[in-house]
Amino acid sequence: xxxxxxxxxxxxxxxxxxxxxxxxxxxxxxxxxxxxxxxxxxxxxxxxxxxxxxxxxxxxxxxxxxxxxxxxxxxxxxxxxxxxxxxxxxxxxxxxxxxxxxxxxxxxxxxxxxxxxxxxxxxxxxxx
Amino acid sequence: xxxxxxxxxxxxxxxxxxxxxxxxxxxxxxxxxxxxxxxxxxxxxxxxxxxxxxxxxxxxxxxxxxxxxxxxxxxxxxxxxxxxxxxxxxxxxxxxxxxxxxxxxxxxxxxxxxxxxxxxxxxxxxxxxxxxx
Numbered sequence: 001x002x003x004x005x006x007x008x009x010x011x012x013x014x015x016x017x018x019x020x021x022x023x024x025x026x027x028x029x030x031x032x033x034x035x036x037x038x039x040x041x042x043x044x045x046x047x048x049x050x051x052x053x054x055x056x057x058x059x060x061x062x063x064x065x066x067x068x069x070x071x072x073x074x075x076x077x078x079x080x081x082x083x084x085x086x087x088x089x090x091x092x093x094x095x096x097x098x099x100x101x102x103x104x105x106x107x108x109x110x111x112x113x114x115x116x117x118x119x120x121x122x123x124x125x126x127x128x
Numbered sequence: 129x130x131x132x133x134x135x136x137x138x139x140x141x142x143x144x145x146x147x148x149x150x151x152x153x154x155x156x157x158x159x160x161x162x163x164x165x166x167x168x169x170x171x172x173x174x175x176x177x178x179x180x181x182x183x184x185x186x187x188x189x190x191x192x193x194x195x196x197x198x199x200x201x202x203x204x205x206x207x208x209x210x211x212x213x214x215x216x217x218x219x220x221x222x223x224x225x226x227x228x229x230x231x232x233x234x235x236x237x238x239x240x241x242x243x244x245x246x247x248x249x250x251x252x253x254x255x256x257x258x259x260x261x
Binding site for chain 2 (some may be wrong): 014
C-alpha cells in the first residue's frame, strides 16, 4: 500500500488554513499544520515530509527565513516548497524562488490550481 | 477603490460569488465551515487592529490586517480585502495616523460583508433544503 504523503502547511490565518487542510486532506495527504514559522521549523527538523506550503508573512519567523532554514535540514533539502504570496507582490515571489522555493501561488488562490501545482512538484520529485 | 461608507453599502454586493464558489469548489459544507471560522476569528482580529492603532503599534496593525486580508480573499470580498491591504501597508510603513483614518470604514465594510456572506449562505442552504425535500 502506498504510504500517505505528508504536507507541511505554515499559514497564520485560520480560514486559509482550513481551506488548505481540507483540500490537501481530500487529495490524500496527511497534513501537518502550523501557524508560525518557529514551531514549523522545530517540527520539520525532526520529521520527514513530502511537500511544504509556506505563507510569506508569518509571526515569529517569516516564510523566507523558514525556507532558508528548511533548506539547511538534510532531509528537507530537496522537498518541494510552494510559497503563498501576496496578490500584489511580485518581489515576494521572486525572492522566494531565489531562496530555493520550487513554485509560488498568489493569494487568494484557486484550490484547483494549488493542487495542480503541488501534484506537479511532488510527481517531479518522485521521478528524480 | 477605497473603503465603502455604511450609507453606500446597501446597493453594493461586497463579495464576488464567482470567486467564492470557485474557492470552495461549490462545496456548501466547506463554505459553512470557512464562514464559521471567520465569524469566530473576525471580532478578535478587528480588536487586535484597533488596539494596535491605539498603541501606535505599526507591526501589530500589519500582522492583524494581513491575517484578516487572507480570510477576506477566500470569500472574494475584494473591497474589504483592498482596505485591509491599505491598513497592512500603513502598519508596515508606521503610518498609524493614516491607519486610524481608514479603520472605521474598514470595520463597517467587514461587518457588512459578513452579513452579506451569512445571507448568501442561508440562501444556498434554503435552496439545498428545497432540492433535497
